[in-house]
Amino acid sequence: MEPSPLVRPRSFVVRGRKTEAQQRAIDELWPTFGLEFDGSPLDLDAAFGRTAPRVVEIGFGNGENLLTLAERHPDRDFLGIEVHGAGIGRVLGAMRDRGLRNIRIVRHDAVEVFDRGLAAGSVDEILIFFPDPWPKARHHRRRLVQPEVVRLLVRALAPEGVLRLATDWEPYAEHMIEVLDAEPALVNQAGADRFVPRPDDRPVTKFERRGERLGHAIFDLEYRPAR
Secondary structure (H helix, E strand, C coil): CCCCCCCCCCCCCCCCCCCHHHHHHHHHHHHHHEECCCCCCCCHHHHHCCCCCEEEEECCCCCHHHHHHHHHCCCCEEEEECCCHHHHHHHHHHHHHHCCCCEEEECCCHHHHHHHHCCCCCEEEEEEECCCCCCCHHHHHHCCCCHHHHHHHHHHEEEEEEEEEEECCHHHHHHHHHHHHCCCCEEECCCCCCCECCCCCCCCCHHHHHHHHCCCCCEEEEEEECC
């Protein structure tokens, strides 16, 4: 049975303008590296032209992490999901400059992509780094990490897959760990109610450095499917 569309408040607000260079990159490269999502399942083998370990980054922002990992790991395929055109244009331009071909981009709500577009067990790694914390109490329901969304992520994960998250907003970190530890299909790799050390393989991004300058602690989490 196909999953039914999930109705929930969006966890993002589209903002920001594209530069001329970013728009040119989209015009020139989207037909090759962009995936149009219409609610139907995505054929990632066809999109990448091969079968390889698959990594999905939700909300890649300006793409620093996505680009660095794709460059470090040419044997893996990276699907970036983002709604902001400026970040998409930047990534496409950088892919061209660096000669990267193992990234594909979907410009759509990630919750809907996981609900309708990704097959069960099709993703080896899911990355959610520094999502919008929606700090005001009346906006907490907009946070991406919610029980119903976590269940979609679990469904997409391969049996040996991994879910990695990071935030510099302590109240959101506490919310994340509460929601994720409560999901019986996931196991916290640091132990219940604990965070993992910062992974060596996670690039330090401009956003993270800004958070550190503001005195924010960085919280990393890692979960794997329960066996």
